[in-house]
Amino acid sequence: xxxxxxxxxxxxxxxxxxxxxxxxxxxxxxxxxxxxxxxxxxxxxxxxxxxxxxxxxxxxxxxxxxxxxxxxxxxxxxxxxxxxxxxxxxxxxxxxxxxxxxxxxxxxxxxxxxxxxxxxxxxxxxxxxxxxxxxxxxxxxxxxxxxxxxxxxxxxxxxxxxxxxxxxxxxxxxxxxxxxxxxxxxxxxxxxxxxxxxxxxxxxxxxxxxxxxxxxxxxxxxxxxxxxxxxxxxxxxxxxxxxxxxxxxxxxxxxxxxxxxx
Amino acid sequence: xxxxxxxxxxxxxxxxxxxxxxxxxxxxxxxxxxxxxxxxxxxxxxxxxxxxxxxxxxxxxxxxxxxxxxxxxxxxxxxxxxxxxxxxxxxxxxxxxxxxxxxxxxxxxxxxxxxxxxxxxxxxxxxxxxxxxxxxxxxxxxxxxxxxxxxxxxxxxx
Numbered sequence: 186x187x188x189x190x191x192x193x194x195x196x197x198x199x200x201x202x203x204x205x206x207x208x209x210x211x212x213x214x215x216x217x218x219x220x221x222x223x224x225x226x227x228x229x230x231x232x233x234x235x236x237x238x239x240x241x242x243x244x245x246x247x248x249x250x251x252x253x254x255x256x257x258x259x260x261x262x263x264x265x266x267x268x269x270x271x272x273x274x275x276x277x278x279x280x281x282x283x284x285x286x287x288x289x290x291x292x293x294x295x296x297x298x299x300x301x302x303x304x305x306x307x308x309x310x311x312x313x314x315x316x317x318x319x320x321x322x323x324x325x326x327x328x329x330x331x332x333x334x335x336x337x338x339x340x341x342x343x344x345x346x347x348x349x350x351x352x353x354x355x356x357x358x359x360x361x362x363x364x365x366x367x368x369x370x371x372x373x374x375x376x377x378x379x380x381x382x383x384x385x386x387x388x389x390x391x392x393x394x395x396x397x398x399x400x401x402x403x404x405x406x407x408x409x410x411x412x413x414x415x416x417x418x419x420x421x422x423x424x425x426x427x428x429x430x431x432x433x434x435x436x437x438x439x440x441x442x443x444x445x446x447x
Numbered sequence: 448x449x450x451x452x453x454x455x456x457x458x459x460x461x462x463x464x465x466x467x468x469x470x471x472x473x474x475x476x477x478x479x480x481x482x483x484x485x486x487x488x489x490x491x492x493x494x495x496x497x498x499x500x501x502x503x504x505x506x507x508x509x510x511x512x513x514x515x516x517x518x519x520x521x522x523x524x525x526x527x528x529x530x531x532x533x534x535x536x537x538x539x540x541x542x543x544x545x546x547x548x549x550x551x552x553x554x555x556x557x558x559x560x561x562x563x564x565x566x567x568x569x570x571x572x573x574x575x576x577x578x579x580x581x582x583x584x585x586x587x588x589x590x591x592x593x594x595x596x597x598x599x600x601x602x603x604x605x
Contacts, residue, residue, distance in 0.1 A: 199495040199530070206503045206526040213507075213519030214565070226518060229511040236459070236512065240466045301466065301512075312512075353570045436476075 223323060227341030230312060234344050237300040237312065248439065292405065293445040295319045297327075299438055300344070309352035310338070313345045313441060321345050324403050326444040331433040332409035333357070333397060334441055345443070349435055350378070350410075358401050359410050361387070361427075362394040370395065370410060370429065378411060378431065382424040389416050395429050405447035454489070458505055461485040462512075477584040479592040482509060483558060486525050487532040487551065487593060488600075495533030502529030520565055528558040551593055556586040 194201060216222050297319075301312035315321055317340055327334045327347045335355065339346040348355060350372055357370045359380060366387040368380035383389065393413045399406025411429040418425040461481045469478040486505060490498025506525035510518045531554045539547065559582045567577060 199499070199533075202496060203499055203526065203530045206499055207523055210503070210519045210523030210526070213522065214517055217518050222518065226511050229508070233508070233512040236462055237466060239463060243467060302470075353567060 220323070223339040226339040227316065227344065227346065229341075230339065230344045230346060231316065231341035234300065234312075234314070234341075241298070241300055244439065252439075292447045294442045295321065295445060297345070297441050297443055299441055302435060302438075309349060309354070311335070311347050311349055311435065311438070311441075313337075313347055313443070314343065315443060316341045316343045316345050318342050319443075320445055321443055326404045326408070327441050328408055328444065329433050329438055329441050332411065332431060333404065334433055334435070334438065336403050337443060347441070350431060350433075351435055357404065357410060358398040359395050360398040361389055361413070362396055364389050364393070367398055367400070368427075377414070378429050379426055380429065381426045383427060385418065385423060385425055387425070389413060389425070389427055391415060395427075405444060454501075457485060458508075462509070472588075474584075474588075477581070477588055480555075480585070480589045481592070482506075482521075483525065483528060483555065483589055484593050484596055486529050487554065488596070490529040490532035491535045491539060493533075494536040495530050498529030498533035498536075499526040500529070502526040517566065520562060523565075524558045524562045527561065528554055531557065548590070548594055548597075552586060552590045555589050555593070556582065559585045559589075 213222070295315055297313040297315040299311050300314050311334070313321075313327070321337055321340050323337050323340055325337045327336060333350055335347045335349040335352070337345050338348045350357065353372055355372055358367065359370045360367050364387045366383055366389065368383055370378050370380050372378045380395070391413050395410045395413060397404040397406055397408040397410060409432065411431040413427050414430050415428040416425055417428070461484075464481040465478075469481060472479060482505065486498070486502040489501045493501075502525035503522050506522035507519070509525075510521045532551070535542075535547070535550070542550070560578075563577045563581050564574070
């Protein structure tokens with residue numbers, strides 16, 4: 186009997202090996218969120234971080250001239266806007282003082298470089314060149330100057346893996362800037378996102394900004410998430426849905442900021 | 448030992464190509480998969496056992512260093528691809544080019560089918576959408592890459 190089993194095992198050992206490898210893979214897949222595994226992943230990413238250097242170097246080289254030109258234009262626009270914002274800021278401070286509010290916008294941030302954006306078309310994570318050495322821990326918000334990017338998930342000493350908003354499993358509590366309506370945003374594979382179950386009474390228009398709601402331990406309030414591009418309502422439904430598009434393009438992003446505290 | 452070092456060298460090269468070269472050829476986010484092509488060549492050269500072990504190990508490293516998807520997913524699909532491609536060890540010259548490339552296309556398609564089905568399991572995308580949007584374009588792109596490399600290798604062997 187045992188000899189027969191051993192003989193079968195020996196004859197089909199390549200098949201049994203495949204079953205074993207698939208079983209181990211499933212085990213790892215089911216343990217994806219385990220902190221120990223994430224920590225180990227961060228350490229491995231650290232060891233292999235040198236692999237990303239040629240890509241970063243080429244990216245920087247090709248992007249430098251374009252970036253310089255874009256920055257010049259942006260600088261001019263920002264200078265013009267700055268005067269306007271300064272006026273509004275001073276007015277806001279005066280009004281806050283009158284109402285007795287405390288200044289609540291002091292974020293502690295760590296700037297980071299994006300050293301990898303994933304290799305699959307459904308990239309759901311990016312790698313940053315900061316880690317435990319800079320005080321990064323899992324579940325911190327990651328933003329760019331154009332808005333929200335995602336959150337930290339696996340942290341090594343020198344690198345951090347960040348789950349990006351384009352991941353179809355990513356959920357974010359948001360509010361519409363003008364109408365003040367709250368909702369949960371879910372991303373779609375075409376790069377846009379949808380906020381469903383918005384009451385029909387809410388007046389939402391294309392162009393309206395969508396911000397983080399602040400009802401989260403990870404994301405601070407009022408970080409730009411995107412802009413409404415379409416509002417639609419299914420027949421006989423008491424709710425409407427809004428399609429939003431993020432300004433932050435993961436395919437071109439080079440710098441990011443990790444919010445340590447807010 | 449020498450073979451092992453050569454394999455590590457090729458593995459690093461494949462990762463570099465995937466990170467540096469593949470984004471230049473990206474069409475609507477669809478990129479050729481240098482890593483999968485290498486796994487298949489290793490399996491064709493060394494057989495099922497080494498093919499699947501190499502696919503598993505390489506896939507796991509790819510997942511670990513954050514250029515894959517869910518941790519363990521690349522390991523699984525690449526070990527399956529290595530296992531299937533290993534069937535061609537020693538049989539390669541028995542098939543004509545059409546049969547060989549049809550079989551490799553099937554392996555690549557199957558690899559992406561499992562990959563995208565698991566990756567999008569929590570969404571309401573239909574399988575038709577996944578096939579048209581991701582699986583077929585990725586299969587075509589990576590198959591072309593495999594055929595090009597196979598042609599170059601056959602020329603160098605001649």
